[in-house]
Each structure stands twice: as structure tokens, then as C-alpha cells.
Amino acid sequence: MKTVFADSLIIGGGLAGLRTAIATRTRGLDTIVLSLIPAKRSHSAAAQGGMQGSLAATIKGEGDNENVHFADTVKGSDWGCDQQVARMFANTAPKAVRELATWGVPWTRVRRGPRQVVINAERVTITEKDDNHGLISARDFGGTRKWRTCYTADGTGHTMLYAVDNKAIEFGIAVHERKEAIALIHDGSTCYGAVVRDLITGELIAYVARATTIATGGYGRLYAISTNSVISEGMGTAIALETGVASLGNMEAVQFHPTAIVPVGILTTEGCRGDGGLLKDKDGYRFMPDYEPGKKELASRDVVSRRMTEHMRKGKGVASPYGDHLWLDITLLGKEHIEKNLREVKEICEYFLGIDPVKEYIPVRPTQHYSMGGIRTKPTGESRQLSGLFAAGEVSCWDMHGFNRLGGNSVAETIVAGMIVGEYVADYCERSSVDIPTSVVRAFVMREEAAITEIIGRSGEDPYELKREMQQIMMEKVGIFRMGSDLQEAVDGLRGLLLRSRNITVRNKARHSNPELVEAIRVPKMIKLALTVACGALARTESRGAHAREDYPERNDRDWLNRTLSWWKDEKDDLPVLEYENLDVMSMEMPPGTRGYGKANMIAHPDTEKRVKQIEEIKESMPNADRFEVQRAIMPYDLPEKYQGKNERVGVGFE
Amino acid sequence: MSGANDGRTLKFHILKYDPQQGGDKPRMVTYEVKEAPGMTIFIALNEIRETQDRALQFDFVCRAGICGSCGMVINGKPDLACRTLTAKFKKPEITLLPLPAFDLIGDLSVNTGSYTRAMSERVRTWIHDEEGKQVDLNELEERMDPDLADEIYELDRCIECGCCISACATKRMRDGFLGAMGFMKVARFAVDSRDKRSDSDWYEVIGNDDGVFGCMSLMGCEDNCPKDLPHQTKIAYLRRKMVGAAR
Numbered sequence: 030m031k032t033v034f035a036d037s038l039i040i041g042g043g044l045a046g047l048r049t050a051i052a053t054r055t056r057g058l059d060t061i062v063l064s065l066i067p068a069k070r071s072h073s074a075a076a077q078g079g080m081q082g083s084l085a086a087t088i089k090g091e092g093d094n095e096n097v098h099f100a101d102t103v104k105g106s107d108w109g110c111d112q113q114v115a116r117m118f119a120n121t122a123p124k125a126v127r128e129l130a131t132w133g134v135p136w137t138r139v140r141r142g143p144r145q146v147v148i149n150a151e152r153v154t155i156t157e158k159d160d161n162h163g164l165i166s167a168r169d170f171g172g173t174r175k176w177r178t179c180y181t182a183d184g185t186g187h188t189m190l191y192a193v194d195n196k197a198i199e200f201g202i203a204v205h206e207r208k209e210a211i212a213l214i215h216d217g218s219t220c221y222g223a224v225v226r227d228l229i230t231g232e233l234i235a236y237v238a239r240a241t242t243i244a245t246g247g248y249g250r251l252y253a254i255s256t257n258s259v260i261s262e263g264m265g266t267a268i269a270l271e272t273g274v275a276s277l278g279n280m281e282a283v284q285f286h287p288t289a290i291v292p293v294g295i296l297t298t299e300g301c302r303g304d305g306g307l308l309k310d311k312d313g314y315r316f317m318p319d320y321e322p323g324k325k326e327l328a329s330r331d332v333v334s335r336r337m338t339e340h341m342r343k344g345k346g347v348a349s350p351y352g353d354h355l356w357l358d359i360t361l362l363g364k365e366h367i368e369k370n371l372r373e374v375k376e377i378c379e380y381f382l383g384i385d386p387v388k389e390y391i392p393v394r395p396t397q398h399y400s401m402g403g404i405r406t407k408p409t410g411e412s413r414q415l416s417g418l419f420a421a422g423e424v425s426c427w428d429m430h431g432f433n434r435l436g437g438n439s440v441a442e443t444i445v446a447g448m449i450v451g452e453y454v455a456d457y458c459e460r461s462s463v464d465i466p467t468s469v470v471r472a473f474v475m476r477e478e479a480a481i482t483e484i485i486g487r488s489g490e491d492p493y494e495l496k497r498e499m500q501q502i503m504m505e506k507v508g509i510f511r512m513g514s515d516l517q518e519a520v521d522g523l524r525g526l527l528l529r530s531r532n533i534t535v536r537n538k539a540r541h542s543n544p545e546l547v548e549a550i551r552v553p554k555m556i557k558l559a560l561t562v563a564c565g566a567l568a569r570t571e572s573r574g575a576h577a578r579e580d581y582p583e584r585n586d587r588d589w590l591n592r593t594l595s596w597w598k599d600e601k602d603d604l605p606v607l608e609y610e611n612l613d614v615m616s617m618e619m620p621p622g623t624r625g626y627g628k629a630n631m632i633a634h635p636d637t638e639k640r641v642k643q644i645e646e647i648k649e650s651m652p653n654a655d656r657f658e659v660q661r662a663i664m665p666y667d668l669p670e671k672y673q674g675k676n677e678r679v680g681v682g683f684e
Numbered sequence: 685m686s687g688a689n690d691g692r693t694l695k696f697h698i699l700k701y702d703p704q705q706g707g708d709k710p711r712m713v714t715y716e717v718k719e720a721p722g723m724t725i726f727i728a729l730n731e732i733r734e735t736q737d738r739a740l741q742f743d744f745v746c747r748a749g750i751c752g753s754c755g756m757v758i759n760g761k762p763d764l765a766c767r768t769l770t771a772k773f774k775k776p777e778i779t780l781l782p783l784p785a786f787d788l789i790g791d792l793s794v795n796t797g798s799y800t801r802a803m804s805e806r807v808r809t810w811i812h813d814e815e816g817k818q819v820d821l822n823e824l825e826e827r828m829d830p831d832l833a834d835e836i837y838e839l840d841r842c843i844e845c846g847c848c849i850s851a852c853a854t855k856r857m858r859d860g861f862l863g864a865m866g867f868m869k870v871a872r873f874a875v876d877s878r879d880k881r882s883d884s885d886w887y888e889v890i891g892n893d894d895g896v897f898g899c900m901s902l903m904g905c906e907d908n909c910p911k912d913l914p915h916q917t918k919i920a921y922l923r924r925k926m927v928g929a930a931r
């Protein structure tokens with residue numbers, strides 16, 4: 030049995046994994062990163078639009094700070110997030126943007142003087158201050174009160190990932206590529222690493238570590254059409270689920286992005302609308318102001334996606350061989366702006382649609398985009414059940430996004446989580462003993478070895494067929510609008526697929542580099558994940574954020590202000606076990622309220638009024654306190670000491 | 685979504701070779717695929733794998749022309765397979781070969797990762813700034829000229845796909861030749877005011893025949909770069925800079 034030892038094992042070489050690795054390496058720990066592919070090719074590279082951090086350097090960001098960013102995030106989440114985590118995040122995000130600046134990200138900068146922008150379909154001139162020249166700029170994004178999304182043209186994720194991976198190379202961090210973690214090694218209370226398959230040689234290797242951090246990204250490919258990369262298949266989430274011990278959180282919270290191109294589902298960034306692009310219907314009519322007079326195209330994503338779907342249901346979609354779609358019109362932004370700031374979008378339109386977005390409308394429709402749910406952790410990133418197991422980035426549910434994530438908050442989360450969780454991982458490594466039972470390790474490797482032998486040996490089900498059926502069920506029955514009856518059918522259908530998947534096999538019998546075998550290992554895991562999504566969605570009889578039940582249209586804080594937890598307790602089970610974790614209104618900084626966009630249709634929580642009053646009293650009792658003191662009095666939270674500092678902003682200093 | 689050639693039957697001639705399979709030899713295999721509107725090579729290869737050859741190896745990640753995973757030689761030209769529409773080819777014959785100059789994993793899959801890591805270590809593709817390491821992240825960031833930021837971004841757009849390396853005649857003859865990908869990195873960091881390396885530091889990296897003096901300026905790189913990086917101007921610029929540094 031080949032065994033590799035490390036202090037800190039990181040599964041995933043995207044932004045979250047690499048930033049966590051840098052944190053633990055900086056603390057002197059022996060750190061190894063695993064990745065399916067070269068790290069710089071990770072899905073993080075595809076992020077176009079930007080990263081939120083309240084630097085407030087552009088004139089349209091003036092007055093922004095952690096408080097505003099926090100409030101936007103909580104509203105965006107439809108009050109489903111952990112507010113302490115949102116606070117940790119909002120305070121660290123500006124530092125994360127600035128750190129990346131020193132690591133080489135060429136953030137687009139503020140240029141002094143007047144410039145033309147498009148706001149609400151009109152060209153207006155804004156004038157940037159002399160004093161702010163050369164500071165990091167920001168653009169507008171959905172669901173935010175200020176222009177807060179820092180960016181490099183529309184290649185933000187790419188420049189971030191390159192800067193962070195280069196930093197990891199500078200630190201000499203080993204990235205073991207073309208390796209797939211297929212199981213976690215644990216004894217029911219502590220995680221000791223992972224069983225890893227070498228995708229070239231097929232060899233199984235035990236990676237044994239004091240702490241294991243999963244940073245494998247989202248599970249978008251449970252859906253047939255997704256903006257996600259083809260490797261975003263949720264494997265990290267699945268191996269945590271398969272421990273039977275670690276729980277997943279809010280798996281039903283799946284985001285649909287308003288503007289992916291039809292038919293292939295490649296994203297055009299929210300920056301298109303942030304910079305002034307409009308949504309239009311088959312008559313060329315701009316319909317969003319009718320539905321959302323306030324934020325229009327820039328309401329949060331869940332709201333815009335639903336409004337688009339509603340509008341298409343009214344017969345206003347553009348018919349195509351691939352179903353109805355709507356138009357994204359960025360022609361009004363002008364050639365110069367598009368070629369400079371929306372260049373990837375232009376390339377995508379040219380290559381995949383054969384159109385020029387400077388002159389033509391882009392065919393778009395809402396498409397699966399982001400996984401809010403994932404491995405449920407504490408605010409430190411550690412699993413609530415398995416010690417030594419951590420999660421960071423899109424794979425985790427620590428839980429910053431609740432039921433809807435704001436654009437630009439995800440790449441920000443990956444870096445911030447890497448910074449924060451990385452410190453807690455290092456603390457854990459320093460505390461934990463190196464005592465790792467080899468018998469446990471050996472048993473896990475042998476179990477996986479035997480499972481692969483069985484897959485290769487038997488005759489049975491085709492992985493591609495099972496996958497296709499699963500993806501189709503998710504598309505048709507667990508989509509933007511959900512109905513109890515559809516969801517029940519989805520659960521039944523997926524359960525059938527799960528049973529069939531126990532007999533999965535391959536035609537190509539090679540043990541080494543064998544793409545079919547990779548599928549055969551993954552597909553049964555994906556079906557389990559799909560079941561946690563479908564079962565969670567069926568059980569949640571309310572609408573919150575991206576989870577929209579047509580049969581239960583109201584947000585029901587009285588009965589559903591909670592987080593769904595799911596487990597796969599026994600390998601032989603054919604459904605997950607669901608439990609719920611209540612969100613405590615009495616400790617919230619922002620008690621549940623209306624978002625200011627979307628339909629306000631709610632059943633209030635009995636504690637809300639009480640908490641609102643209590644917060645008023647706290648504020649009144651400290652008339653001379655500054656905003657930091659007030660915040661601490663209302664909802665104290667922890668952060669590693671190095672990230673507790675106040676953030677400076679131009680013109681206002683540290684206030 | 686050009687549907688001009690709907691209904692054609694495409695012939696894909698693909699190099700098949702599994703170096704890990706004892707006795708296997710490189711050979712061309714032909715697969716037939718019915719063309720669909722908007723079909724890319726990504727779509728076609730997945731269809732071939734699902735329906736005709738479960739062992740066929742290739743790499744895609746983003747399938748959107750962003751991540752650089754899918755470089756291969758398509759009808760003689762190194763390019764990104766995911767964003768190549770089959771309709772672009774007038775004749776319904778498409779020959780696919782793995783990118784040369786990289787270790788072959790199998791069929792169309794090559795190991796660019798080990799190459800790019802070594803390249804990064806050689807060029808030291810990170811900001812060199814001893815003082816920067818002391819920066820207080822709570823304070824205002826250092827200012828940068830907006831034009832400079834844009835200029836860095838232009839060079840930072842390289843996706844390490846390897847198309848330029850595969851198209852380079854010098855690289856074929858000199859294994860140690862840094863190649864255009866590396867030159868673009870040097871250009872990117874040399875223009876960045878945050879990187880404090882001097883011309884003589886750069887001379888150590890590229891001031892020799894494995895560096896910019898080995899380049900024959902035939903511009904295979906620029907002609908094949910899917911991200912349109914300005915190879916010609918930048919290589920010329922680096923050469924002038926290095927000639928200056930040598931004096």
C-alpha cells in the first residue's frame with residue numbers, strides 16, 4: 030500500500046484550496062494539494078465578473094463598508110445564512126482583495142475625472158475623484174447597494190487563480206495533479222486523510238494527514254445544463270456524505286444564473302447587466318422594470334431568474350430549436366467598452382454563437398450555476414461531526430450564502446475562507462497528535478480496491494446512461510420553480526437510479542487511465558447527492574431564495590427558518606436522513622425582514638419583533654458608541670486575530 | 685449556432701495510443717459522427733466516447749475556451765477543441781492529434797501540468813518584492829496607474845494551453861528552449877511595477893539560446909495563440925531589452 034503523509038492535506042486546487050494551502054504552509058506545516066487537473070485549470074478560472082470587497086474607492090461605492098456588505102449578503106441569502114459567518118466574511122474581504130493586489134492581480138483601477146457609464150439604459154457621466162486615482166475600482170452587481178465588485182476586465186477568476194497558484198509555487202507547495210480522492214479515511218469521529226486514485230496509473234494511494242480540507246467546488250453537473258465546468262461533479266461533497274458521519278447543509282439551495290447562452294449553457298457574466306446590459310423579450314421589450322421597478326435587471330439572481338421564467342411562461346420567450354429563451358442586450362454599452370471590459374463575453378459569443386455582441390442580442394436563459402449547499406461546518410470550517418475534516422469554498426456550507434448567493438461573493442468567499450479556515454486548520458494540526466491507526470487506513474484502501482475490482486468484473490448498468498437520466502430528472506423536476514408532485518417523482522426516479530447504480534459496470538476493463546471507470550466511480554456518488562437535493566427540496570414546504578415552491582410560495586420564517594442537514598447514515602440506505610438546525614433569531618444582528626426586491630410574501634417568526642426591539646434598545650443604550658462597538662454589542666463573532674483589524678478607506682480612514 | 689452544414693456525416697481521424705498498454709502502437713482510428721447544429725469538437729468527442737469508444741482519452745474542463753485544457757492539433761493547427769465548431773470545416777474530415785512537445789498520457793490527452801509547473805519555477809512567475817511581503821492589509825493599497833493595470837492584464841490572459849509551444853520550430857529542435865509561453869510570462873512580470881526584478885535578473889532567465897536569443901521569430905506562436913497575445917511585439921521587446929542588459 031502506497032502511503033503519502035502530510036500535516037495538511039487539501040483536496041482541491043481551485044482558489045479555496047490553494048489559499049488554504051498557502052495559509053497552512055505559511056504556518057510551517059507540510060502541505061499537499063490534490064487536484065483532478067492542473068490547478069490553474071480549475072473551475073475558479075472561469076469566474077468572469079468579479080470579487081466583492083467593500084473598498085469604496087469608486088465614486089459609486091462611496092459610503093460602502095462592512096456593514097453594507099454584510100446587510101446585502103444577509104438579504105441576498107433570504108435570511109438563510111449564518112450571520113456570524115457573513116460578518117467574518119465582510120470584514121476580511123477587503124483584506125483579501127488587497128492581498129491579491131500584492132500577489133499580482135492587475136485589478137482594474139480608478140481613473141480620475143469624468144467617464145461615461147450606462148445606468149438604467151441611459152448614458153450618464155460619473156466623475157471619479159482625483160484623490161482616488163489608481164486605487165482598486167469596482168463595478169455594479171446584482172443585489173448590492175454599492176458598486177463593490179472588484180474586477181480585472183471580465184477575467185477576474187483567471188487573474189486571481191493565476192496569482193494564487195503562482196504564490197503556491199513560490200512557497201514550493203506540492204500540487205499532486207490528476208489525482209482523485211474517492212473516499213475519506215476516518216474512524217467515526219476523526220478524519221485521517223483520503224483514499225486517492227491516480228487518474229493516469231489507476232493506482233490507489235493513501236494520503237494520510239493530521240487535517241484534511243475539502244475544497245472541491247460545487248455540484249452543478251448534477252444538472253444536464255450548467256454553467257459549471259465539466260468536472261464540477263460534487264465529488265468532495267459526496268465523499269463527505271459517504272462517511273455516514275459528516276452532514277451536508279442546505280443541499281436543495283441551488284442557484285440558477287439568469288444569463289447563460291443557449292443552448293450550451295456557457296455563462297455571460299453578471300457584469301454585462303452590472304455595466305448596463307438589459308434583458309429583452311421576443312418583442313425587443315425590456316420587461317424587468319415591470320416586475321422589479323427598483324433593482325430591475327439587478328435584483329438578486331434568484332429573483333431575476335424567476336422573473337425571466339415567468340415572462341417566458343407568458344409566451345414572451347423567443348422560440349428556438351432548443352426551447353424558449355430571452356435576449357441579453359449589451360449593444361448599448363458600445364464597442365469600446367465591450368472589447369475592453371467584456372472581452373471574454375465577446376469571444377464566447379463569436380466562437381459559440383457566431384454573433385457579434387456589439388451589434389447583436391445574445392440568446393440567454395436561466396441555467397444552473399452555483400451550489401449554496403455543501404459540507405456543513407462550524408464557522409471555523411471544521412465539520413460538526415468529524416474532527417480533522419474541514420471544508421472551504423463552494424463545497425462548504427459554513428454558511429455564508431444561505432439560500433442565494435450574491436454575484437461576486439463566491440470568489441471572495443474562496444479567498445476569505447482560505448485565509449480564515451486555513452488558520453483554524455493550522456491550529457488544529459498544531460494541537461492534534463500524529464497518532465494515525467494504520468489498520469484503519471489499510472481497511473479503507475482495501476474497501477475501495479475491492480469496489481473497483483467488482484465494478485470491472487461484473488456485467489450490469491451503464492454509467493453514462495445512469496448519469497444522463499439523473500441529469501434529466503434534476504433539470505425537469507428540481508429546477509427554478511418546484512412543485513411537490515414533481516419533486517416526489519424526482520425522488521422516486523433517483524431512488525430507482527440509485528438501486529441500479531449498485532450494479533454499475535464498465536465496458537472498458539483497463540484499471541489505468543480509463544475515463545469510463547472514472548464515471549463508474551462517480552455516478553453512484555452523484556446520484557446520492559442528487560437525492561439529498563431532491564429530498565431536501567421536497568421536504569422544505571416554503572420558498573426561500575433560490576428554492577421556489579409554486580405550491581408554497583411564501584417564505585415561512587415561523588416553520589422554516591432553519592438549515593436542512595442531510596446524512597447518508599448507512600451504505601445500504603436508499604434515501605438520505607434529513608434533520609433541521611434552527612436559526613436563532615434572538616442572536617441575529619439582522620432579524621428577518623424584506624429584501625427590497627422580489628415579492629414580499631412572508632410568514633413572520635414569533636421572535637422577530639422581540640429581537641428588533643431588543644436591538645433598538647441596545648443601540649439606544651450606547652449613544653456615543655461607534656459602529657464597531659454597536660456591532661459587537663449586538664452580535665459578537667470570532668475571527669483569527671490577524672484578520673480582526675479595521676479596514677482603511679479613502680477619505681474616511683478607518684471609520 | 686451556425687447550422688449551415690446540418691446533416692453532414694463527419695469523419696474524425698484520431699490518433700489512438702495508450703503508452704501504458706504493453707504492445708500498443710500509435711495508430712489513426714476513424715469515427716463517424718452525425719453533425720448537429722452548433723456542434724463543437726467537445727460535443728463530438730464526448731459523443732464518440734459514449735457511443736463508440738469508451739477508452740478514448742481527451743481533456744476538457746471549462747468547455748468555454750477559458751481554462752486551456754483542451755489544446756490539440758486540429759487539421760494541422762494547434763487550437764482549443766472546445767470552442768472549435770465543426771461547421772468551420774468545409775470538408776467533413778477532421779484529424780485530431782495530441783499536442784506535440786508534451787508528455788503523452790493517452791490518445792489526445794497530454795500532460796501540460798508538469799510542463800507549466802516547471803516553466804513557472806524557471807521563470808519564477810510570481811511578484812518579486814521583499815517589501816511587499818510586509819504590507820499591512822488593513823491599509824489602503826498601493827496605487828497603480830490604470831493604464832498599467834490594463835497592460836498587465838493583456839499579458840496575464842495567457843491560459844497556458846501550450847498551443848504556442850506546439851507550434852514552435854525552435855522548441856522542436858531545442859528541448860530546453862523556454863518558448864513563447866515563458867516569454868509571455870517574462871513580459872508580464874517585467875511590465876509589472878510591483879515586480880522589482882531588474883533587466884540583469886531577467887538576463888539570467890532568458891539571456892541565452894534557450895531563451896530569447898534562440899527564438900527564430902517565425903511567429904508560429906502568435907499565429908496559433910487562441911488568446912491573441914502580442915507575441916511578436918513582446919518577443920522583439922524582450923530581445924532588445926536583453927541585448928541592452930548584455931552590454
Ligand SMILES: Cc1cc2nc3c(=O)[nH]c(=O)nc-3n(C[C@H](O)[C@H](O)[C@H](O)COP(=O)(O)OP(=O)(O)OC[C@H]3O[C@@H](n4cnc5c(N)ncnc54)[C@H](O)[C@@H]3O)c2cc1C
Nearest residue numbers: 041042043045065073076078079210246422423437439440
Ligand atoms: C462561469 C462561472 C462564472 C463565475 N463567475 C463568478 C464571479 O464573477 N464572481 C464570483 O464571485 N463567483 C463566480 N463564480 C463562482 C465561482 O467561480 C466558484 O464558486 C468558485 O471559483 C469555486 O472555487 P473553489 O475553489 O471552491 O472550487 P473550484 O475552483 O471548482 O476548484 C475545485 C478543485 O477541486 C479539485 N477536485 C474536485 N474533486 C476532486 C477530487 N475528488 N479529488 C481531488 N481533487 C478534486 C479540482 O481539480 C479543482 O482543482 C462563477 C462560476 C461560474 C460557473
Ligand code: SF4
Nearest residue numbers: 842843845846848909
Ligand atoms: S501564449 Fe497563447 S498559445 Fe501560448 S500558452 Fe499562452 S494562451 Fe496558449
Ligand code: SF4
Nearest residue numbers: 852899900902903905
Ligand atoms: S517566434 Fe520564437 S517562440 Fe514563437 S514560435 Fe517562433 S521560435 Fe518559437
Ligand code: FES
Nearest residue numbers: 747751752754766
Ligand atoms: S476546455 Fe477549457 S479551454 Fe477548452
